[in-house]
Amino acid sequence: MNEMLRRICRRNFCTCSPRPWLFVGLGNPGDKYRGTRHNVGFEMLDAFANSQGIHMETVHCKAMFGKGFVNDIPVLLAKPLTYMNLSGESIGPLAAYYKLPLNRVVVFHDDMDLPCGVLRLHPKGGHNRHNGLKSVIYHFRGNGEFPRLRIGIGRPPGQMDPKAFMLQKFNVTARERIDAALLEGAHALEQVLSKGFSESSNCFNTTQKYKHIRLQTLPT
DSSP: OHHHHHHHHHHHHHHSSSOOEEEEEOOOOSGGGTTBGGGHHHHHHHHHHHHHTOOOOEEETTEEEEEEEETTEEEEEEEESSOGGGTHHHHHHHHHHTTOOGGGEEEEEEETTSOTTOEEEESOOOOTTOHHHHHHHHHTTTOOOSOEEEEEOOOOSTTOOHHHHHTSBOOHHHHHHHHHHHHHHHHHHHHHHHHOHHHHHHHHHHHHHHHHHHHTTSOO
């Protein structure tokens, strides 16, 4: 009986109009990585889930998973439990399970090419040496035409190893910027659901461009 109910719920969720969105935060599971720069994708997903009252309490396709509706728009939320470098092992099967086109899959990830706390929405792209994105693209059969929410974490100081930098936690100043960015990102994602990706990203990226100019020379 429970299996029958699960099938009914899955069918109704997948066939409802409009088609669901899948929001994915990239990061590493476990307390060791909580609050590190490399895990801001997880944090962004948590911020959005909390803002919409969506609970992520189940494990599905190797991810912490939740689903709900935002203004009648169905949305799926996932945080892969595979560790960053194998993120595609979760995201590929999830997108296939719900029969989603790649333009309905939005991946949130850290980005050292943006100042700390600056965000960007992009419709597609390569992996730019980000191992999480590289894995996702691989499991999408080499296709990088899925939207992303890039979350700026800044660059490592001096000659610091980028890998060590990504696995550090934010200092007080950077933490304040990230916390503010999480609120901005959650609101932008709500706009994506209601207005579509193109219209929302054009408006959002314009405001973030001015933020970029303002923050790029300030220390963190």
